[in-house]
Amino acid sequence: MTISEASKLSATPPATTARPVIWIGAISTGVIVTNLFAPQILVGLISRSLDMTAWQAGLISTLTLLGYALGLLLLVPLVDLVENKRLILRTLACAILAAVATALAPTTLLLLVATFILGACCAAIQMVVPLVASMVAPERRGQAIGEVMSGLMIGILLSRPAASLIADAWSWRGYYVVSAILMTLLAGALARYLPTLRPATTVSYGALLRSFPRLLREEPVLRVRAWTAALVMASFTAFWAAVALRLPDAPFALDARGIALFALIGVAGAAATPLAGRWGDRGLARPMLIGSHLLIIGSLALCAWAGVIESRIAALLVLSAGTILLDVGITTDQTLGRRAVNLLRPEARGRINGLFVALFFVGGAVGAASASIAWNFGGWTMVCVVAAAFGVLGFVTDIATTTGTS
Structure with a gap:
């Protein structure tokens, strides 16, 4: 049995x-x-x-x-x-x-x-x-x-x-x-x-x-959605691991309290999660996933641009907009991925969720390590490029397969 x-x-x-x-x-x-x-x-x-x-x-x-x-x-x-x-x-x-x-x-x-x-x-x-x-x-x-x-x-x-x-x-x-x-x-x-x-x-x-290896082998939805979740988590950790290093310098010039307040901006992106889940229930998971990965790429382009704007106010506004859009893209992928894997085997829901989170947790570790290397190699702009590259891989996955988008 x-x-x-x-x-x-x-x-x-x-x-x-x-x-x-x-x-x-x-x-x-x-x-x-x-x-x-x-x-x-x-x-x-x-x-x-x-x-x-x-x-x-x-x-x-x-x-x-x-x-x-x-x-x-x-x-x-x-x-x-x-x-x-x-x-x-x-x-x-x-x-x-x-x-x-x-x-x-x-x-x-x-x-x-x-x-x-x-x-x-x-x-x-x-x-x-x-x-x-x-x-x-x-x-x-x-x-x-x-x-x-x-x-x-x-x-x-x-x-x-x-x-x-x-x-x-x-x-x-x-x-x-x-x-x-x-x-x-x-x-x-x-x-x-x-x-x-x-x-x-x-x-x-x-x-x-x-049963973990067998579940991973038998459930393509788990593999694909954990893969893109790991990619967007890598973008998330790469960005947040480096932004605290960039904010004290011009043009942003934020002190420790200002950096703490800036972190609150990302909370606005969490508002996307109920909407993403609701639209996923309506059969829009595929276009939402494509949109989320394109949003990650575009938002990181904004964040990179913010670093070269001379006006402090304009730079902070552009970086804030990019940060919010980045978190919207990331939470959308995460929510739709969770929805997909929780529609799989009810008798294995605990193991499937454990595997899903463990795999995107690995993505977070890769993102943090990538941010460190990118920062030393090319500073803030290179961090944004690397973080956006994870979004590009997510978009390529969207084009290559429809698994887990129903």
């Missing part, structure tokens, strides 16, 4: 789900995901507080993200094996404890262990998304996923400025205390509103993990 045959849901989820479930899902993903990116802005404060070496300080973000990657591959598949609501609440409880442990960590070793566990438990995000998707009829699934993804994208974009502001008001430990409090409040809301969904499976956890 195959996993597909053995792993049938014990109950058919309702065709529609209450609005509170979608909104709480969006808020939950947005709050939890800040723990993954906040260390990038807090690393200086943490390292000075604990007298860390440069090598140890670099491990803070690395271990947080490594923990998340392992959580995607080792914890998210449990969605296909364990009752979903209980799994999410227990994973979130561990995240709360890890955040508290990080805030109280007296030594470098304890802090690194706590941040690694916190990163792994942030995989709860990818447990919430498929659960919400499973509670919505297929013809409305794109809209629901888009609304949850808007919370996720807002959380990613707000994580750095929010962490900076909280750290300025209290300390870096204060950020993790606030995070623990918010996740505790969310746990109460999730306990009340999340539906119960129990997969009926006779296969083992080991069999679930061993």
Whole structure:
């Protein structure tokens, strides 16, 4: 008996789900995901507080993200094996404890262990998304996923400025205390509103993990949509990894507070996610995907141009417009990709979501590395060229295949 045959849901989820479930899902993903990116802005404060070496300080973000990657591959598949609501609440409880442990960590070793566990438990995000998707009829699934993804994208974009502001008001430990409090409040809301969904499976956890290669081999939609999601994530991380280096210089001339405020501009792009999901439900996924990749290319051309404009105000306006359009393009691809993979096998939704996110997570790492090389080779303009190249590859994929666009 195959996993597909053995792993049938014990109950058919309702065709529609209450609005509170979608909104709480969006808020939950947005709050939890800040723990993954906040260390990038807090690393200086943490390292000075604990007298860390440069090598140890670099491990803070690395271990947080490594923990998340392992959580995607080792914890998210449990969605296909364990009752979903209980799994999410227990994973979130561990995240709360890890955040508290990080805030109280007296030594470098304890802090690194706590941040690694916190990163792994942030995989709860990818447990919430498929659960919400499973509670919505297929013809409305794109809209629901888009609304949850808007919370996720807002959380990613707000994580750095929010962490900076909280750290300025209290300390870096204060950020993790606030995070623990918010996740505790969310746990109460999730306990009340999340539906119960129990997969009926006779296969083992080991069999679930061993099924990853087969799923990737058998599902072309997963391969194609994860590929373009990885490409746009590479554009996203390349841009945001380098823009903070460019903004202090002319013509932008922003200080640290100005850079934090600039990061808020990207939040406007998250408004595209519900629209992208809704239009995907109406059969417009293919033109939306083509448009999203062309938008990425064009927006990065604007961003490159902004760097050579003499007027400070004009340069900031053009860069802001390019940033918003870039985030619209990226979130559109991400939302439509999520919609496509969540229309695949219901009995493997957890593993499929884990694979999808893990693969575009690799794209993010490639983008960050590419930005570093491009910056050293040709500065801001070269970063924009490289980031746009990822969009070009996405556009070529759109022309080459229609897989995952129905």
